[in-house]
Amino acid sequence: MPYFDYASGSPVDERVIEAMLPYMKQHYGNPSSVHSYGFEARKAVEEAREKVLSLVNGKNGDIIFTSGATEANNLAVIGYALRNARRGKHVMVSAVEHMSVINPAKFLQKQGFEVEFIPVNKYGEVDIGFIEERLRDDTILVSVQHANNEIGTIQPIVEISKVMENADAALHVDATASLGKIEVDTESLKVDMMTLSSNDIHGPRGVGGLFVKEGVRLQPIILGGGQERGLRSGTENVAAIVGFGVAAEIAKKEWKGDAEKMERLRDRIIENVLKIEESYLNGHPKKRLPNNVNVRFSYIEGESIILSLDMEGIQASTGSACSSKTLQPSHVLIACGLKHEEAHGSLLLTLGKYNTDEDVDKLLNVLPGVVERLRMMSPLYKAKRG
Ligand code: PMP
Numbered sequence: 001m002p003y004f005d006y007a008s009g010s011p012v013d014e015r016v017i018e019a020m021l022p023y024m025k026q027h028y029g030n031p032s033s034v035h036s037y038g039f040e041a042r043k044a045v046e047e048a049r050e051k052v053l054s055l056v057n058g059k060n061g062d063i064i065f066t067s068g069a070t071e072a073n074n075l076a077v078i079g080y081a082l083r084n085a086r087r088g089k090h091v092m093v094s095a096v097e098h099m100s101v102i103n104p105a106k107f108l109q110k111q112g113f114e115v116e117f118i119p120v121n122k123y124g125e126v127d128i129g130f131i132e133e134r135l136r137d138d139t140i141l142v143s144v145q146h147a148n149n150e151i152g153t154i155q156p157i158v159e160i161s162k163v164m165e166n167a168d169a170a171l172h173v174d175a176t177a178s179l180g181k182i183e184v185d186t187e188s189l190k191v192d193m194m195t196l197s198s199n200d201i202h203g204p205r206g207v208g209g210l211f212v213k214e215g216v217r218l219q220p221i222i223l224g225g226g227q228e229r230g231l232r233s234g235t236e237n238v239a240a241i242v243g244f245g246v247a248a249e250i251a252k253k254e255w256k257g258d259a260e261k262m263e264r265l266r267d268r269i270i271e272n273v274l275k276i277e278e279s280y281l282n283g284h285p286k287k288r289l290p291n292n293v294n295v296r297f298s299y300i301e302g303e304s305i306i307l308s309l310d311m312e313g314i315q316a317s318t319g320s321a322c323s324s325k326t327l328q329p330s331h332v333l334i335a336c337g338l339k340h341e342e343a344h345g346s347l348l349l350t351l352g353k354y355n356t357d358e359d360v361d362k363l364l365n366v367l368p369g370v371v372e373r374l375r376m377m378s379p380l381y382k383a384k385r386g
Contacts, residue, residue, distance in 0.1 A: 001313045002359035006200075006291065006352035007149050007177065008317060012243065013202040019246040020204065023239035031236050032227065041238045048245025052209055055201075055248040056175070056194065057185045061213040064231045065241050069176040069197035070100040072210040075221055075232065076172040076193045077104040080141050081113055083219035087168065088138025094118040094126045094145065094155070095335040101143050101174060102331070118144065123284040124153035124336050132163045139169040146184065146194075149177040150319050150332045150348060151283030152292025161190035170216060176200055176208075180251040181259055181289050192216050198240070201255075202353070203247030207240035258353040263290035265351055265360050270295070272364050276371055282333060282346055291351040294319075296338070299381035300374040302346045308370040314363055317348040341380075 023044060029037025031045050049063050066072045081091055093105045095117040109115045116134055118126050126144055135142075142164060147154045157173055164171055170192035175184050180201040186194055194211040198204055212218065212231075224233030273279060273295050282294040297305070302318030309316050319330040329343035349363075375381040 001315060002355070002362050004293075004314065004316045004349035004351060004355070004359070004363070006355075007348075007350035009205075010199050010202050010352055011354065012199075012204050013247060013250060015250060016203055016243045016246045020239045020243040023242050027238070031238060032225070041236075044238060044242050045236050048241045048248075051245035051252075052196065052248045053211070055179070055184070055252045056196065056211055057187050058211050059187070061186060061211050061216075062229065063196070063209040063211055064228045065207060065209050065236060065244075066232055067206055067237075068199075068208040069098075069174065069195050070208075071222075071232075072195040072197075072208050073098065073100040073174055074104050075210050075218060076195060077101055077141070077143055078107060079218040079221050079231070080170055080172065080193065080216070081108050082111075083217050084140045084170075085113075088136075088140045089113045090116070090136055090139040091141045091143075092116045092118050092131060092134060092139065093143040094120065096120050096124050096126075096148055096151075096153075096332045097143060097145055098149060098174060098176070099331075101145070105143070118142075120335050122337050123287070124148055124151045124282075124332065125284065125287070126155055126160070128156060128159055128163055131160060135164065135167045135169065137168070139167060141170050141172060143172040143174070145174040145176075146178040146189070147175075147182065147289050148283065148332060149350075150330055151294045151336070152177075152289035153284040154178070154182065154287045154289065157189045157191070177289060177292075180255045181262070181291055186211055186213070198244035198247060201247045201251045203244040204240045207237055207244045209244070254353075259290045262351045262353065262355065265355055265357065266290055266293055268357075268360050269293045269349060269363065273367060276368050279371075282336070282338075293349040293351070294346060296333075296342055296346040297371050297375075298342075298345060299378045299384065300371065301344050302348075304374050305347050305370060308374065309363075309366065312362075312366045312370070314366060317350070319343075319346055319348050 029041040031042040105115045172193040173191045174195040176197040192213045197208045220231045278298040329340045333343035
């Protein structure tokens with residue numbers, strides 16, 4: 001079945017599963033234990049840390065393993081703000097961040113921090129002028145994602161770091177959507193913290209990490225036995241961490257080839273889908289992730305499109321799976337200036353390394369008919385045609 005929802009969930013690479021199995025069957029020691037099984041587990045965790053650091057050129061920092069990107073974002077935003085509050089209480093986050101950045105920022109607001117949401121243009125690119133203008137002596141943190149998970153727009157992180165060069169604020173970048181799709185280099189992007197997710201590079205779920213540059217101080221948000229440099233208590237999920245490490249090792253070698261293939265398939269989809277009348281691309285036409293297609297169709301609802309596609313054996317999404325429970329239109333599309341009804345008519349396809357030309361053939365055979373059928377049933381469409 002053609003699967004176009006990789007940003008919500010990805011298959012774990014077979015090589016990753018093979019590498020994880022021994023850590024569930026034989027090497028089940030606790031990395032904190034002072035015996036051979038414990039030493040073995042500790043060694044495996046530290047090797048995985050090196051592999052993840054290597055993928056993001058993190059030679060001047062460390063990785064704190066977490067339960068996933070959500071927790072890493074919480075640690076970055078809340079942990080950094082609480083630890084550095086004495087220097088100031090002004091925080092800026094982009095309006096198109098994932099809810100795991102937006103909601104921690106709103107939490108900070110309730111704790112007395114002053115939070116500003118950085119606006120974006122119609123392509124979802126953040127307004128660098130806004131950041132430059134609003135940076136103050138008491139600004140302690142700016143959080144902007146590397147690329148958007150819904151509309152695929154790649155943010156100008158290098159330019160943002162330049163603007164922040166002389167400021168005392170830390171830059172946090174959520175690289176969940178970009179890792180394994182475009183170059184992710186903590187040195188050239190000059191980040192202080194970066195969120196990384198395992199499943200998005202075909203590692204297991206339930207693990208992620210926060211890259212923390214040397215010298216950056218955080219307050220832990222999970223307290224306990226002091227694991228992960230005292231910043232994330234709880235016995236390490238060794239098998240998952242090993243899997244994340246191997247996924248990172250594979251991604252480092254193979255991401256470019258995978259990305260080229262995804263980009264070719266993405267362009268085939270975009271070119272052909274936009275032939276459907278009154279269809280529009282969401283996100284940036286050029287500065288966009290190689291695996292992202294987000295198109296809106298006038299007069300119909302994204303939910304009806306994905307249900308119809310599912311009946312044809314094609315799996316897709318309407319936007320961020322994380323917020324589709326709320327029935328609210330995507331905050332990302334609204335921030336880009338779309339009206340509610342426009343945002344509701346969006347279809348999100350995220351490609352992965354296992355997609356093929358046959359998958360795309362099937363999609364392109366089916367989608368125009370689905371859109372036409374749904375429009376025939378749409379009162380809005382009927383009204384327009386008289
Ligand atoms: N950040 C971004 C950009 C995301 O797309 C997601 C969801 N895939 C997350 C953070 C949160 O990831 P998770 O639900 O795996 O914690």
